[in-house]
Amino acid sequence: MTQSAYWNRIAQTARAEQRPFFSLAPMEAVTGSVFRRVVMRAAAPDNFYTEFTNALSITHPKAKFTTRGRLYIDEREQPKPIVQLWGNSGEDFAKAAHEVQAQGYEAIDINMGCPDMAVIKNHSGSDLIRHFDRAKEVIEGARQADLPVSVKTRLGYSEVSEYETWIPFLLQQQVPVLTVHVRTREEMSKVPAHYELIDNLVQMRDTLAPDTLLQINGDIADYQAGCDLAKQHPGVDGIMIGRGIFTNPYAFEKQPQAHSTHELLELLRYQLDLYDEFVALGLQGHFAPLQRFFKIYVRGMRHAAEIRNDLMQTKTTDDVRKIIDQLETEL
Numbered sequence: 001m002t003q004s005a006y007w008n009r010i011a012q013t014a015r016a017e018q019r020p021f022f023s024l025a026p027m028e029a030v031t032g033s034v035f036r037r038v039v040m041r042a043a044a045p046d047n048f049y050t051e052f053t054n055a056l057s058i059t060h061p062k063a064k065f066t067t068r069g070r071l072y073i074d075e076r077e078q079p080k081p082i083v084q085l086w087g088n089s090g091e092d093f094a095k096a097a098h099e100v101q102a103q104g105y106e107a108i109d110i111n112m113g114c115p116d117m118a119v120i121k122n123h124s125g126s127d128l129i130r131h132f133d134r135a136k137e138v139i140e141g142a143r144q145a146d147l148p149v150s151v152k153t154r155l156g157y158s159e160v161s162e163y164e165t166w167i168p169f170l171l172q173q174q175v176p177v178l179t180v181h182v183r184t185r186e187e188m189s190k191v192p193a194h195y196e197l198i199d200n201l202v203q204m205r206d207t208l209a210p211d212t213l214l215q216i217n218g219d220i221a222d223y224q225a226g227c228d229l230a231k232q233h234p235g236v237d238g239i240m241i242g243r244g245i246f247t248n249p250y251a252f253e254k255q256p257q258a259h260s261t262h263e264l265l266e267l268l269r270y271q272l273d274l275y276d277e278f279v280a281l282g283l284q285g286h287f288a289p290l291q292r293f294f295k296i297y298v299r300g301m302r303h304a305a306e307i308r309n310d311l312m313q314t315k316t317t318d319d320v321r322k323i324i325d326q327l328e329t330e331l
Helices: 007-017 033-043 057-059 064-071 091-100 116-123 125-130 132-142 158-170 197-207 223-232 261-280 287-291 295-296 302-313 317-329
Strands: 022-023 047-054 082-086 109-110 149-154 176-179 213-217 237-243
Touching: 022 213, 033 047, 033 116, 033 261, 047 064, 047 109, 057 064, 057 082, 057 091, 064 223, 091 109, 091 132, 109 125, 109 132, 116 125, 116 237, 125 149, 125 295, 132 149, 132 158, 149 158, 158 176, 158 197, 158 261, 176 237, 197 213, 197 223, 223 237, 261 287, 261 317, 295 302
Parallel strands: 022 047, 022 237, 047 082, 082 109, 109 149, 149 176, 176 213, 213 237
Antiparallel strands: none
């Protein structure tokens, strides 16, 4: 087992049920407190991550106020999310780690896989794959607080073969959890995930860091697909689902069920209510990012494209509720 009581608890619960543990992937402008609670209501995974948060901004005198919404945790959230940080400075990570610990976070994850060019130009995210020394520095910086520090990454930056040196390097850092999106940065999500390499990753872990939990990310649609993948590749401890949640908000359901249009619209109504609560707290909340979620709820409905177009024209949550009310009268 890992040296982390936090991660041991998650892993042991899953092993008792003879399954991998499941996580909702950290996603920019998606996995804030509002949507985490929506997924929690629909079908909760074992753990959640926050949106990407810049380690420097967390304690910067001028920028720290911009992170309040990203770092907000509602008291109803169980379990508390893991905070995912990005950056390139060990000093920034050390300061951020102490601050998030003071805010009540119980675990830190370092983003070493984000493919966004703005992040890469900041020598962060997947750019760290090309700079082992800087990657080690930020891990050590994050460890200055008394919290477990995990890493999420990709196979490589440009070439798949880079995993042969990059993954062993990360395993040698003895992190409690290593999450691997089984594509390179340059592949983005344009090619199928390299499941053929999972057994190699397991073997590397078993040899170099047997106490590290290995979590796989990439093209996994739902709970059943995750369980199947773990069975096909013994030694995989965890499954992370990202874009699958946009196809099915019930992706983490252990026993898949049919969900009516009414249920989906009620889930959207719940998200609108939570969004209004969030904004009322004085936290940063913009209506435009909320619109990216609409496709989740109307997928599969008759005239889905037309309904989504109407929803995208809305300006307020009340505008959205009017459309929901109208749709429900037609059910």
